[in-house]
Amino acid sequence: MEKRIGLEASIAVAEVVGLCDADVISAYPITPQTHIVEHLSEMVADGELQAAFVPVESEHSAMSVCCGTVAAGARTFTATSSQGLALMHEILFIVSALRLPVVMAVANRSLSGPISIWNDHSDVMAERDIGWVQIFAENAQEALDLTIWGFRLAEDQRVSLPVAVNFDGFILTHTIEPVLMPDRESVQAFLPAFEPLMRLDVDQPITMGPVGIPDIYTEAKKAHQEVLTQSYGPIVETLDAFAKSFGRQYLPVETYCADDAEVLLLTMGALGETAMTAVDQRREKGDKIGLVRLRLWRPFPFDDLIRAVGKVPVLGVMDRAISPGGPSPVASEVKATFYQQEQRPKVVEFTVGLGGRDTPLSDFDGMFDTLLAVHRGGEIPKPTIIGLRE
Amino acid sequence: MEGPNVFAARLFPQDNFFVSGHRACQGCAEVLAVRMVHQVLGRNTIVASATGCMEIISSSYPDTAWAIPWIHVAFENSAAVASGVETGLDILMKKGKIPRRRIQVVGMGGDGATADIGLQALSGALERGHNMIYVCYDNEAYMNTGIQRSSSTPFGAATTTSPAGKQSQGQSTWKKNIPMIAAAHNIPYVATASPSYPFDLVAKVKKAMKVKGPAYLHIFSCCPTGWRMKPELAIAIGRLAVQTGSFPLYEIENGKLEINLPTPELRPLKDYLKPQGRFRHLDDATIAEIELRVQAEYRKLERRQGQVL
Structure with missing residues (x-):
């Protein structure tokens, strides 16, 4: 049964990452995202979530570690904001090109300079072309719902793309709101086990991330464009499936x-x-x-x-x-x-x-x-x- | 262990996981080292490669020289990607989602990817203690982009961004000591190796596989194209690098330093520099200055022989 509780949006997001049974969380501290990964590391430390928490030395490495963990077949979550997202910039394009379904919470915050920890959308708008599915939440309920949905969509083999769930820094991340917290069984029923499209497997070796010579680069870009555009169908379908499971309908x-x-x-x-x-x-x-x-x-x-x-x-x-x-x-x-x-x-x-x-x-x-x-x-x-x- | 000077081809592991058909230059000792390393690491290995020569020459879609799982993401993050692969496999095994078995995860990069742009990611991976091997194939410059200097380029070497000229003797800084920086992370195993000494290299890869935690291998990788020398001299130059003290072969096992090929009588540095066009412009006085420094560094290493650092 779902429970009606008062929770800070960040904590709510962390809780559902646990309900989704994430295998790996790889993250670096940045305001105002930190509450999410702090809470996740607590859940791992307390044994509530069996996952590897990788406390990396930068967001660049956070996203790079995500590449490795998802390529190994592990359900992976990360979260960031602002400068952190900007530092990931280079890798964000590659994660999607490699079709690695990472789910990332972006606690939207302005970009320097001048340095500002406060909310706007300049971080995510600078990442328009990364080839990810990018969606926005309006309140804590949506933030947690779209995180659950994010794993379902990202890991859908027709999609197999990373998903960024945006929610506004401080004005949402740090706000305590009443939310309906789903139970583990219904989340598990909604979210099947992660079966990656491709994985690094010693029994079936593949080469991931090869050189794209001019003969192939254009076609690779076309394929990326197509899969992201065509993810629209699965997006609507899985949002409907979410509504059937949880009673809350979201539309593009x-x-x-x-x-x-x-x-x-x-x-x-x-x-x-x-x-x-x-x-x-x-x-x-x-x-x-x-x-x-x-x-x-x-x-x-x-x-x-x-x-x-x-x-x-x-x-x-x-x-x-x-x-x-x-x-x-x-x-x-x-x-x-x-x-x-x-x-x-x-x-x-x-x-x-x-x-x-x-x-x-x-x-x-x-x-x-x-x-x-x-x-x-x-x-x-x-x-x-x-x-x-x- | 067999004497490091003995090489009997039949004693060498025979299975290749880095196969022919790649696009490396003639005489590339780096590609030779990659092949040797993977002959030892074997089939149950996953590689995360940095951008660079080895990535470019081995993975031109739709071809691949890799018969084992291999991933390339970017230039500066192969250590982070490898640490992710290791973490992912480990947690999936712990959670019973994949069968428990021994899989060796390896990060690899050139000297630029290791000593310069990827140093932070490498340091993070070493510090976090992932059960992985990182291999730096050091050809002492950015060869892939056209022979630009790196922090691993030796003093006096002419590169396209440290050219010799009226006001310049080539590279004006001394080679960054990455193996010692790796060792400063207190990881269980650090070693330098060279494909010119294949059995020493084999033994070190085997040791790196056995340790629990991170192992760092720094492999001398002669680049005839970038060093402006005859391709057929690549192996000989690798030997001269060791014999002159320019690239000593040592290992640091749980902190204890061991010089694997002690060279009490160092050969004159000239023997090593002469065949290489990158040092052609050096006058005798500069060579003497470099030799002094190289030999002093080697004696420093000798004094630490057997010590726990």
Whole structure:
């Protein structure tokens, strides 16, 4: 039976990694991810989880160790943030190219400089092209659910790709929330034993990670592109399977009050919850505002997004990162989604909550007012940084 | 053990797990060393290789020279990847998910991958005490990228990034002592070896396999292409490196140092430097200076003979 308990999101994630019977955890400390791996190392030390905890000397080695453990056939988890994710950068591409299904929690945090331990999405946005399945959680329940699901999807032999479960640093990782903690039996029923697509086996020797000469590199990239794009089917299927097992349905793109909305605001991650409260308040005043909550970042759910926006004429996009000298990452993707569509919304770009800058309800009100003004025929404003002190 | 100077081919392990068809240069002593190491390690071995010559020449898809499981991830992390393979196998055996058996996990890299870019990953793996062997095949420069200097390039050697010129005598720094850095991790076994002394090499690989915990092997790997010398001299040069004190053969077993091929009378360094184009520019005074340093280092080693470091 699942239990309703109050847990810090990080601890909840660590607990379900235990329920998933991970064989190896390889990690390096970095704020605000540390609570996850601290708790996992406690579970290993107390004998609650039979796993190897590898306390490596850097995130680069954390991800490198993961390559080795998964290639040996071990279910492997790691977690990181910010600079740690950046230090893994080189290896992230190779893990996915080698089709090694690591599951990683990313406690999203801003990137230096200046050094900042606080929350935004600049770490993960810099890793857009790593070839992983990348998904975002909005609350503690989603963080733990998507971690369980992450193993199921990653290890699905049709996919066999690493999965990054993003959840916002501090504002989610360090928040105690009521969660439904599944029991071991239902997790085990949902998550079959790990049967790797390929493994390093002395009885059936294989060469992993060979040289890709020009004759083969393009084809290798095409294969990677295809497997990640086609993972969409298994993603939806396994999210449905999760709903059948646990009663909680997640979709690549979700909406809130979107059916009759005149304007929509697109969010990713934990700010989606604040946004819902903000929408509720404005709805009481009669403003027809709705939300699009982008859960799946890679493979990018183009069709779901087009369906979610429908005929709504104005779409605000909240980015939690900037791309200096270019369009912000999420807005860029959204615009690309709609460019070839006959029916496309006016896109209004907001940059929000950088490096832990608080995003109160009043900021949402401001963004909604802007969107409504555009809806009334006002000009599309230039991309705006919300909450900027000037 | 057979005398290190004796070589009888029939006494050598015969099964090859690094097979012919690879793309190594003529006279490459590194590829010879790789083959020898794996003749000893045998079938139940998994290799994690760094990027570098040995990776490039052995794994050009769809070909492979590896008859045993082999993984290449990146340049600086073969020790970390190997430690992961070892950890993964060990926990799967403990949990009864795979049958318990002896599988030797080996990390390998060149001197750049070991002494420079991969030093941190190597140090981490050695410190964590994984039951694995790490082999550094030291050809004293970044040969794969076109003979650039590494911290393992000897003083005076001309490379493409430490060229000899009006203001330069080639490499201006002394070879980093990686075996001793490995030994400072208090691991059970550290040894230097050379394919020019195959039975000594065989004995050391066997010892490395027996220890519980990390073993580090540092293997001299003559590179005729990068050292600008005749390919047929590779084995002879390996011997001269030992006989001149440039690359002494020793092992450190549970901290105790043993010189395996004591050379009380060192040959003149010139004998070793002469056939190599990378030292061609050196004048007699510089050679004398290098010789002084090489011999002093060797005497230092001699003084520590039999001691627990």
